[in-house]
Every structure is written in C-alpha cells, then in structure tokens.
Amino acid sequence: MSDFANEIVLRPRFEVSLKEDIEQLKLVFDKSSKDPFLIKRLDEHIYIRFKKTDTTFWSPQLHLELTSFEKGISKIHGVFGPNPTLWTFFMFLHFGIGTLFIILGVFAYSNYSLGHDVTYWLTGMFFLVLIWFALYAFGRMGKVKGRSQMSQLKDYLREIISDFKNNGKGAD
Numbered sequence: 001m002s003d004f005a006n007e008i009v010l011r012p013r014f015e016v017s018l019k020e021d022i023e024q025l026k027l028v029f030d031k032s033s034k035d036p037f038l039i040k041r042l043d044e045h046i047y048i049r050f051k052k053t054d055t056t057f058w059s060p061q062l063h064l065e066l067t068s069f070e071k072g073i074s075k076i077h078g079v080f081g082p083n084p085t086l087w088t089f090f091m092f093l094h095f096g097i098g099t100l101f102i103i104l105g106v107f108a109y110s111n112y113s114l115g116h117d118v119t120y121w122l123t124g125m126f127f128l129v130l131i132w133f134a135l136y137a138f139g140r141m142g143k144v145k146g147r148s149q150m151s152q153l154k155d156y157l158r159e160i161i162s163d164f165k166n167n168g169k170g171a172d
Contacts, residue, residue: 016076016161022068025076028164029064037156048153058146059083062153078157080150082142093135101128 018025022044029039029046036054040047046064049055060080068074081087108121 011079011081013080014078016078018074018076018161018165019072020074020164021072022066022074025066025074025164028160032160034156037153048156050149056145056149057086058142058149060146060150060153062157064157076161080153082146090135090139094132097128097132097135101125101132104128 026041026044029041032039036051038049038051040049044066046066048062048064050059050061060082061084063079063081065077066074067077082090104121104124108118108125111121112118
C-alpha cells in the first residue's frame, strides 16, 4: 500500500493487489479484531471503525471493497472517510446554504430590476458566504483532528495484510 504524500487528502483512496483467493481474505477480516478497532463485513464490503469509547466527533473510518476477477488474485480497494452521518450533515448544510444563496440572489435581482433597495438581500448573501467559509474552516480543522486516527487505521490495515502474507493463506 502506497503512502499518500505528506498531506492526507479528503477521502483518500488506495488499492492493494494480493495473490490470494478472495474467500481467504474474507476469513482474515472476519477473524481480525483488535482494540480499539471494530470490523464489520457485509459480503465484499468491510468497514473498519473505532469502537464507541475511542470515537470522537471527527473519527474517520476505512471502507474496503474486496474484488477478484481472476482466480487466486484479489484486490482491496480502500477509501478513508468521515463518519457517514457527519458527512451527510455537512453536505446537507452546504446544499442548504447554496440554495439560500441562490434564492437571495433571485430576490436581489428582482428587487434591483424593480428599482427597490437590495441592501438586505446582498447583506444576507454576504453572510451566507461567510458561513460557507466557516464551514470550510471547520471541515479543515476536523481533517487535522482526525489525521492521527486515520494513520492508526492505515497502520492497522497494513498489519492485517502483512500478517496475512506472512502466515500464508490467511487462516490462523
């Protein structure tokens, strides 16, 4: 697994190829469990999270997808990301603020076309832009706060893969 430069990007992705059967990989993830991690497997999808006691507001998770198009060769596709609930909430806020910005812009244009004062509409649009920047800063702060746990997830996955390679066929 290659490193992601010095900066961990938003929802970084990676791919690992292994010369093993996909069923063996599934067994390895079913049997792997170590504090403070929680592993859930649904068919070829594996979610590695931190246990509730170690979870913070900014705790990331690792989503892995196992694929195999040739017998004896498997790939692990991984995506680091925030808690899905938090991600959905942030997207909802961005969408809501964008929608309000467009609505205020339409009202400002309509009032300007009618020769009315548009100060309140433009002020509202300005404050929405400020809120947008605040959300961006908040997201960047969360990324920095979650970086150490993202590194722990990456190291844990490396440990699972190296144990699998060293033990051969992955079964304990």
